[in-house]
Amino acid sequence: MLDDNSAPNGKRISLNPSNCVHCKTCDIEDPYQIITWVPPEGGGGPNYDGM
Numbered sequence: 001m002l003d004d005n006s007a008p009n010g011k012r013i014s015l016n017p018s019n020c021v022h023c024k025t026c027d028i029e030d031p032y033q034i035i036t037w038v039p040p041e042g043g044g045g046p047n048y049d050g051m
């Protein structure tokens with residue numbers, strides 16, 4: 001959470017999508033169920049070799 005005076009509560013969430021490994025844990029474990037996770041790359045998601 002970062003300080004942001006323009007946000008209603010003075011904070012905003014900051015994500016770094018480049019570190020995402022598309023595990024979907026954030027969606028599954030979201031206690032408020034407000035995350036709607038969709039696979040990147042046109043819907044197919046990443047194609048990891050060797051996993």
Ligand code: SF4
Binds near residue numbers: 021022025027
């Ligand atoms: S899918 Fe969610 S929990 Fe998994 S790496 Fe990406 S942002 Fe993190």
